[in-house]
Amino acid sequence: MLLDANAGHYQDDDELVPAAEPHAAHAPSDAAVETQADLSAEIEAIGEAYARALKDGAPPETQPRLDFAPYRSSILRHPTKSLHHADPETIELYSPAFGHQDVHALESDLTIQHNGEPQGERIIVQGKVLDGDGRPVAGQLVEIWQANAAGRYIHKRDQHPAPLDPNFTGVGRCITGPDGSYRFTTIKPGAYPWKNHLNAWRPAHIHFSMFGTDFTQRIVTQMYFPGDQLFPLDPIYQSIVDQDARDRLVAKYDHELTSPEWALGYNWDIVLSGSKRTWTENEAFGDAGDEE
Amino acid sequence: MSKLIPTPGQTVGPFYGYALPFNKDNELLAPGSAGSIRLQGTVYDGAGDAIPDAILEIWQPDAEGKVVQRTGSLVRDGYTFTGWGRAAVGHSGVFTFTTVNPGPTEAGAAPFISVAVFARGLMNRLFTRIYLPENEEALAADPLLSSLDPERRSTLIARRDADGGLTWDLRLQGGNETVFLDFERVESASQ
Numbered sequence: 001m002l003l004d005a006n007a008g009h010y011q012d013d014d015e016l017v018p019a020a021e022p023h024a025a026h027a028p029s030d031a032a033v034e035t036q037a038d039l040s041a042e043i044e045a046i047g048e049a050y051a052r053a054l055k056d057g058a059p060p061e062t063q064p065r066l067d068f069a070p071y072r073s074s075i076l077r078h079p080t081k082s083l084h085h086a087d088p089e090t091i092e093l094y095s096p097a098f099g100h101q102d103v104h105a106l107e108s109d110l111t112i113q114h115n116g117e118p119q120g121e122r123i124i125v126q127g128k129v130l131d132g133d134g135r136p137v138a139g140q141l142v143e144i145w146q147a148n149a150a151g152r153y154i155h156k157r158d159q160h161p162a163p164l165d166p167n168f169t170g171v172g173r174c175i176t177g178p179d180g181s182y183r184f185t186t187i188k189p190g191a192y193p194w195k196n197h198l199n200a201w202r203p204a205h206i207h208f209s210m211f212g213t214d215f216t217q218r219i220v221t222q223m224y225f226p227g228d229q230l231f232p233l234d235p236i237y238q239s240i241v242d243q244d245a246r247d248r249l250v251a252k253y254d255h256e257l258t259s260p261e262w263a264l265g266y267n268w269d270i271v272l273s274g275s276k277r278t279w280t281e282n283e284a285f286g287d288a289g290d291e292e
Numbered sequence: 293m294s295k296l297i298p299t300p301g302q303t304v305g306p307f308y309g310y311a312l313p314f315n316k317d318n319e320l321l322a323p324g325s326a327g328s329i330r331l332q333g334t335v336y337d338g339a340g341d342a343i344p345d346a347i348l349e350i351w352q353p354d355a356e357g358k359v360v361q362r363t364g365s366l367v368r369d370g371y372t373f374t375g376w377g378r379a380a381v382g383h384s385g386v387f388t389f390t391t392v393n394p395g396p397t398e399a400g401a402a403p404f405i406s407v408a409v410f411a412r413g414l415m416n417r418l419f420t421r422i423y424l425p426e427n428e429e430a431l432a433a434d435p436l437l438s439s440l441d442p443e444r445r446s447t448l449i450a451r452r453d454a455d456g457g458l459t460w461d462l463r464l465q466g467g468n469e470t471v472f473l474d475f476e477r478v479e480s481a482s483q
Contacts (some may be wrong), residue, residue: 045422063300064415071303071414076338077464081444083474084417086436090397091353091406092419092475097374099363132296141366145311155307173366207305209312215351216475218408219419223304239415240300248299273295273476 015243120149132274136180338465342385357395
């Protein structure tokens with residue numbers, strides 16, 4: 001059986017992924033007749049309209065637009081009616097509980113999941129998960145997945161002609177510490193070509209999935225690396241029209257975190273939306289509260 | 293306390309399939325165990341086509357209406373109800389969970405299951421709710437449902453299947469578009 005989004009439970013057998021089909025996948029498909037220039041013009045027009053709106057006093061946008069046509073797959077997949085306001089109730093004011101029964105400590109190191117060392121630039125990514133009031137989100141689940149150093153995902157739908165790495169799956173998990181901290185050791189992912197338009201490349205990124213203390217804080221996002229030249233060209237990154245908001249997805253290089261002769265360090269904090277729950281003091285400070 | 297600005301979401305993309313699913317992710321209860329029901333549905337796009345690359349999470353109280361705070365969702369022991377599950381849709385856009393009918397969290401409240409939806413092409417996760425179809429009185433008194441017009445309201449109410457299970461379809465866009473929820477508005481308006 002092949003690895004598959006639909007059948008798919010997490011499997012780490014190296015043999016499950018078919019080899020890339022260099023010639024077939026490398027040829028631009030007929031569908032991808034739109035050029036980067038076409039797409040960039042659309043992205044720029046949206047950006048300029050947003051800049052004008054800001055100037056006219058519109059509030060800054062902090063989240064991606066659900067309706068962002070330059071990402072072609074979004075056209076039929078965004079709600080056309082506005083989101084309906086609801087006050088979160090009972091179940092929505094809590095999150096599922098995860099713990100060390102769920103996640104082994106070694107799952108946070110993506111470089112030790114196979115017999116050998118993965119290819120590429122070893123990195124440490126660490127930061128904190130905070131809620132909108134700055135409270136650490138302690139003891140919660142963080143999941144990540146990513147392409148390998150060559151920009152290839154272990155997924156049968158990814159057929160672009162870059163090598164798989166038998167020593168890298170690209171999936172990690174951890175549980176945040178009492179101070180909301182997480183830390184992964186991994187490999188810097190490569191840029192990744194996709195078929196949104198001709199010559200479309202995603203900036204290098206790591207997918208992140210986080211839970212808060214309320215289910216309403218649930219977030220899946222992508223972390224990027226500083227200085228990527230593909231930022232202005234990428235419809236997914238640009239679906240966040242506000243530059244300050246986009247910057248919140250970019251990790252900072254941290255030389256203090258860099259480990260000598262071992263790994264480069266990147267720091268990235270995640271802020272969830274505010275908790276709507278009325279907090280008791282113990283909840284607010286978690287395990288650390290007992291020591292303060 | 294000073295408010296921090298939330299980190300933006302991004303699409304789950306096409307390649308979550310080797311990362312987010314896990315063994316028994318959609319089995320909040322072992323299938324066939326006492327009280328278990330099937331919750332199933334199909335995810336559609338704005339053209340009315342079922343989509344093969346969406347992943348749903350549900351989070352709900354137990355049959356008595358209690359909010360459970362127990363670990364073990366990712367490594368299920370087959371006995372502990374944790375209240376949370378995850379299901380990627382199949383090739384035909386169909387998802388399936390095994391769970392229990394949620395109980396009312398307060399006397400007289402309409403029981404519902406909270407849902408988070410992720411998909412390739414969906415820029416940010418969406419939240420919605422699945423209400424049980426019974427107890428018309430509670431449904432009529434529900435603050436969210438009563439704020440919706442009848443046609444839209446029906447997108448949040450599951451159908452009861454002959455085998456006791458629930459069927460609830462999700463439409464990302466279009467005439468019968470599912471009602472998706474925004475929990476933030478009041479807070480941002482007060483800033």
